[in-house]
Amino acid sequence: MFEAAEIGHKLSxxxxxxxxxxxxxxxxxxxxxxxxxxxxxxxxIAGVDRVGAHELITFMTGVFDSRYLxxxxxxxxxxxxxxxxxxxxxxxxxxxAGRMGVMLGAWTMAAVVDRLDRRIxxxxxxARMQHVRHFERSLCAEGALLLKFWxxxxxxxxxxxxxxxxxxxxxxxIWMKASAVRAYQQRGMRVIEQALEQSSAEDVPWQxxxxxxxxxxNLTVVETIxxxxxxxxxxxxxxxxxxxxxxxxxxxxxxxxTVDLTQALEKEKYEKALDRAQARLNDLSAKxxxxxxxxxxxxxxxxxxxKGGCIRRVTAAxxxxxxxxxxxxxxxxxxxxHHYLWRFWRHMPxxxxxxxxxxxxxxxxxxxxxxxxxxxxxxxRAYGEINEFESQISESRTALVKFWLHIDPDTQLAxxxxxxxxxxxxxxxxxxxxxxxxxWHDYEIAVNEMIARxxxxxxxxxxxxxxxxxxxxxxxxxxxxxxxxxxxx
Numbered sequence: 005m006f007e008a009a010e011i012g013h014k015l016s017x018x019x020x021x022x023x024x025x026x027x028x029x030x031x032x033x034x035x036x037x038x039x040x041x042x043x044x045x046x047x048x049i050a051g052v053d054r055v056g057a058h059e060l061i062t063f064m065t066g067v068f069d070s071r072y073l074x075x076x077x078x079x080x081x082x083x084x085x086x087x088x089x090x091x092x093x094x095x096x097x098x099x100x101a102g103r104m105g106v107m108l109g110a111w112t113m114a115a116v117v118d119r120l121d122r123r124i125x126x127x128x129x130x131a132r133m134q135h136v137r138h139f140e141r142s143l144c145a146e147g148a149l150l151l152k153f154w155x156x157x158x159x160x161x162x163x164x165x166x167x168x169x170x171x172x173x174x175x176x177x178i179w180m181k182a183s184a185v186r187a188y189q190q191r192g193m194r195v196i197e198q199a200l201e202q203s204s205a206e207d208v209p210w211q212x213x214x215x216x217x218x219x220x221x222n223l224t225v226v227e228t229i230x231x232x233x234x235x236x237x238x239x240x241x242x243x244x245x246x247x248x249x250x251x252x253x254x255x256x257x258x259x260x261x262t263v264d265l266t267q268a269l270e271k272e273k274y275e276k277a278l279d280r281a282q283a284r285l286n287d288l289s290a291k292x293x294x295x296x297x298x299x300x301x302x303x304x305x306x307x308x309x310x311k312g313g314c315i316r317r318v319t320a321a322x323x324x325x326x327x328x329x330x331x332x333x334x335x336x337x338x339x340x341x342h343h344y345l346w347r348f349w350r351h352m353p354x355x356x357x358x359x360x361x362x363x364x365x366x367x368x369x370x371x372x373x374x375x376x377x378x379x380x381x382x383x384x385r386a387y388g389e390i391n392e393f394e395s396q397i398s399e400s401r402t403a404l405v406k407f408w409l410h411i412d413p414d415t416q417l418a419x420x421x422x423x424x425x426x427x428x429x430x431x432x433x434x435x436x437x438x439x440x441x442x443x444w445h446d447y448e449i450a451v452n453e454m455i456a457r458x459x460x461x462x463x464x465x466x467x468x469x470x471x472x473x474x475x476x477x478x479x480x481x482x483x484x485x486x487x488x489x490x491x492x493x
Contacts, residue, residue: 035069045104051215060225091135100338112203149233277478288488289322292356302405305409327360332367370454374443410468
């Protein structure tokens with residue numbers, strides 16, 4: 005694999021300067037045109053030439069306008085990063101549409117280093133590579149231009165660089181890492197080959213760059229970036245897709261038709277059951293905090309389904325310093341400039357803390373699907389992206405619990421009327437709420453497919469019969485307690 009990056013590519017200073025002079029103007033022009041584009045450019049710099057990588061990035065900040073070039077470096081996770089799912093730190097660093105982001109190291113390199121240092125075995129390494137493929141495929145599907153460069157050195161050149169790097173205290177702690185030395189042992193080269201092969205795809209290949217000569221390395225990378233961005237900017241704009249047509253099932257029945265909405269609790273029994281469930285949750289949350297176990301609770305359901313009431317009963321049992329409630333509405337301008345999952349990833353809680361979503365990422369396959377805000381290909385693709393997202397949450401020390409609060413149309417209408425009569429609830433009801441009732445069946449179909457395709461072993465859905473608010477609240481609390489007990493065990 006590496007033979008093509010060990011043939012001795014070199015550029016003289018004269019040739020380097022001759023090619024760089026016209027290139028500078030092209031780079032700035034392209035970068036400014038990119039600012040109005042609807043896609044981000046993500047540039048991965050990885051490989052064993054750590055000194056060369058830093059030199060390359062320094063060169064890039066000199067030839068591009070650094071105001072619009074976002075640079076992120078990834079080494080061992082910080083304490084804050086280690087307390088969250090692995091990809092949290094990568095999602096936070098993604099550039100918005102119209103900007104360039106350079107990432108040094110990042111996800112593939114992290115897996116390689118962990119494998120070389122024997123922190124993970126073959127099975128976990130393969131799983132990490134699968135996460136890499138899913139992540140990169142999702143970024144590209146949402147429009148990102150992803151460019152990946154692997155800086156390679158021959159074994160002989162590596163030894164020279166190591167001796168030269170060792171003379172400079174700034175580089176020595178990084179450069180002399182045991183994993184860097186092991187990379188040139190037989191096992192190390194095999195691991196790197198596996199990583200590059202398994203994380204390459206036709207649309208996101210690794211580009212091997214011979215890094216011995218700095219002039220050749222720097223100019224080759226920057227010229228490639230210029231060519232790829234120019235190619236994307238000059239490509240004809242895709243024809244905008246029409247509104248997403250909601251599919252109607254031949255069988256009118258859905259999983260929601262099987263929900264027993266007659267389940268109820270009398271007030272006296274409810275109050276006793278509520279006290280017991282909240283005391284149990286309070287005790288479990290304290291244990292979770294001590295053990296560093298976090299939790300994410302997702303609340304979806306019909307308008308007026310009782311999400312707010314359930315959330316208040318949950319938070320009443322928790323220490324206010326360890327939880328956060330995030331209410332999801334239409335995305336902001338900043339959020340629209342990123343991948344749709346970006347605004348959810350950045351909220352992920354640290355160890356021992358709880359996060360509660362009032363609405364969530366499921367908007368992509370519900371309201372965006374039904375109202376035509378997402379194309380058919382976007383919401384169809386979202387099921388797999390969501391399953392991957394949730395699997396990464398669950399693989400960390402996080403309990404993920406998802407609720408759909410189900411009521412019938414008559415109950416919803418009665419609650420709408422009640423809200424209109426109650427001064428402190430009137431803000432909850434709008435004309436849009438009534439308009440959405442006209443699409444009840446369309447939403448039923450969307451909910452049915454959502455549950456069928458995203459209720460997994462690691463993140464199952466709990467459908468809550470919510471016609472009776474007392475029953476729903478206790479059921480939610482009991483389900484959360486069971487999930488926490490399972491995670492703590």
